[in-house]
Amino acid sequence: MDTEQAYVWRLQNFVIGEHILRPRPENPTPLKACAISACGNFAVLGTAGGWIERFNLQSGISRGSYLDRPKESAHDGEVVGVACDSTNTLMISAGYHGDIKVWDFKGRDLKSRWEIGCTVVKIVYNRLNGLLATVTDDLVIRLYDVMALRMVRKFEGHTDRITDVCFSEDGKWLLSSSMDGSLRIWDVILARQIDAIHVDVAISALSLSPNMDVLATTHVDQNGVYLWVNRSIFSGASSVDSFASGKEVVSVRLPSISSMDGSQTEDPDEPVTDNSVSKDASVSATFIKQIPELVTLSLLPKSQWQSLINLDIIKVRNKPIEPPKKPEKAPFFLPSAPSLSGEISFTPGEANGYNDAKGNEVEKNDRKLDMPSSAFLQLLHSSAEMKDFSAFTEYIKGLSPSALDMELRMLQIIDDENLEELNGKPEMITIELLLDYFVHEISYRNNFEFIQAVIRLFLKIHGETIRCHPKLQYKAKKLLEIQSNIWQKIDTMFQQTRCMVTFLSNSQF
Template structure:
């Protein structure tokens, strides 16, 4: 079998929409930058975000992708520690692995940096103290998981070389890691310890239990000061506020956060549904009214406490889908925004330019006018979006997105600019029982929405008013089975519908009358229309593809090759290529516009070599569920099984010629790794405090380039107009002699006081530092009339020649030379400089002309 090492058409670029998982975050404070950084795990790598100006900017990504998923992260002043399985990896500059700590026999689940040491605990009961710099084991403690299963660790403030261990049985132990001695054992509260957190007060710690209790305990006196109980299950995180109010926050598996007042010993407020899943970690920023949280719902959130009564509001959020995408599509003609509907019920927009342009359109909700009282939060949400269509023609005037939901006949409208669900729920006048919307499309003008349902109806609605504008077919039925696809042409003259009754029908859009019917070989699974070329692609249930010309209304191409159901397909912008994704884990690229001579070959020959590839994520092959080609043709976007991200693949054919040949019948697709997050969009990178990250420019970039002197223009431009400046600044009266010498003049010690000359100060002054007047005097004194000699003139000529040949101080050299020609009478030593000047200016003129040409071309392209 012939096998390609990689795809010649696509290369992985990056993934969008991944921010966090169930691993608790780690918070760092950079003293030099005076900024907070949060580290979150995303699969096999971790991201570092800057909480600058209450914002979340992605500043760094770990370059070394680890072999397994990260199970816990921790950070100190210099390094970031990430545990994968039994190995702990230390990352410097948040990027490269500089040390690996190997010695655990079970999976590591807890990490605690403590000075020059790192403490780790695994699921087998081993607690190891590592020397961070050397990587050696300093101390190893063994616990029996049956009697003391380590579930939490913390270092009590001001307790030198002490660590407090909590167990799932409920007991706590205080150890001295330097002497390897057990100092004290706390019997516990008959509940497993889930969280240990240091409070702002010395000797006082917060303890979270599996029964939902929050215990404030003094470990020096072994005295419980107070306790609270939350009704949402185990405590997943604890955080103490340090900017004034004595508040402790506790997280829950339901995503709620409770805030307790330690003075009044009562619940102050609660933040329900702060996360869609369990709150993995919550941390108050030191000295600020900000709470940072992350969860398994793929979200990082910053909450600010500026509400009356001590309540918090969401200040900043980086959030993706908490469940895999259910469908994706590009929005607009610039290819910069990707609409993605997730199985979590949200509709989001991801930007291919920068994550700051991402948008979340939120969840779909039932009609609030008809909702019943007493419904809980989850019952008010609409099911996940199964299909949607968008248009930008009239999105500034009214809603430009129509979406169908799982098991619902009514479709919803969404507004992209306001980032909210629209005002209309589109539903037929006489709803059919147990029917659901299965296919949607928006006309190119953006005025109408065409919606097909499982009962065979195809209805038309006005998007501005939400009113029903008719339906296709006799007896309000366009097909005898489920409508699998609807499409309208570019001029709103033709409507195409495909149903499970194996029929493709052509309708007149205005009159709603059927014009022609095409019988298919199998039931269509999906349908997509390329409006510009008039090519209609249908994916059939027998794993074949049909391409129909809507002008001639004939099948012009038929493709086969997939070994599973075709999940999705998309056209290239010019309509020459059709990309399909199927359950056989392959993505195929074929051409509907091949010459008919190719049709005589086997159907596998209609697919190009290396255009077929499999996607996998190092664990198992990841089936591609949805594909979308950018309107500009630069990226292919995919969504995969059990993956929360949206993946971008670069189209190599735009970068250079790509040799494509037909595939043999026994061709085996190449396997491609799913791309990860890249640092191309990052603004800067976080560095350790001891490293000087200031960039130092090179003195000279290249021999063919010139470097300016970086002096102000007054230093060298004024040299050419010194005579004018002197006439303008000529004083009206002669200067008067000072009555006494200034006190700040330097003197030479001795019996006879005398002033120190400038040459005796020991400070060398370069000509480059002189002002225009001083330079004029120096150049005048070079000639014999000014007390100089011919050797000085020749030395000056050599200096100018050296400056021109090296390309340094280009502007200053020309200014000195121009002034020299004014004040000097002898010009014969300058003859050999003429060729060098002409050569230098010719190279610069060519560079200027080329840059101006490119700039003019770019301007004309934009206009």
């Protein structure tokens, strides 16, 4: 706004590019419009003085200006908008005084022009069907066929300034918003209004997703983006009239910020306090428990939970060529064990008295008997008693893949000849608790992809032990039954979603 240059941004790393584009540096005026060609190599800029210039985005070099001779500019007044077609053949520009001009993109010659008759506020060009939508100050939306150079549609209905318009991906719908608080959907082919809603706060901008399933809107004096979902995707209805309101304007409330109560909306005057944040967190946790069909992911890096599956391959690949050599002198810094939590834990050194090997062995065994159980076992047993495994899940999510593998391998039962003696072993009890933990987490679909990876590693280590013990077999069958039901529902859901996409062409918000 009110700048005499255009900035190039790189979306890969969200930083400003190396080029700053300055059209007509000898007589600069503020920029008012910009567009990027379909090939992505060129940018077309329009200024408040009626100047239009084309730049190469890779080099930042000017590739010429568009002039309506004998005048020394493209338009007499401000350039309201510019657009490029899909084949870099035509460039369309609109002037504030109501003149639309079509230019040869490469040669920069004026091919045709037409007058609208009133002030142009905004233009939107659809590259798929070649239609140009113009918004004027008489509150009328006009559609022009750029190739035929004539008006093909005219939509009226808004009673206040039109703030934004956008085409659907297939070009069959045109959505428009106005300061009168209305959002209207027009059928381009049938040349009629098919739906209209009214909200309390006027819409300032809107955008429809390429799949036509979500509409994003921003509102006057509102922080945030509001999302509207396409109802027909979830119903499977093929008739637009079953959802559309036609010429009638339906009043609706803004989308709610709460996942529990759809009638609760955000109050912009209400301050955000710690109590409200904690209330939202508790509501979110309750919501997940009340709807077990909801699949939640762990949000861990993909490499972390995938490493659990391929630990054997990673260990073979990272196996040292030579055995580690013992340092001649003790290191100045104490060695510490790596951890994802950030807490410093020193690696245990060898016992004193290297000359007396037998004495050292007795001392190590005594320490092993007095050593308390690990945090892994403590959290697992305490979570099982409280029937709340959230703390245990957060702990194992913070472990590295190798550390979690070590914790599971510490529970291996080597001697499985006497089944009666094994029932009271701590390792057997812990394996049973882990099976109960997996059943609980899978039932609620919490941390879904991470738990699936842990289950695979667990069965790989303790599968033979589970096969030999009837009590563990019963718990494993229960886990298998729940797994099968959940995956069947997920597969059914994806199949229904794929089928519903076929109704997008006849869907309605």
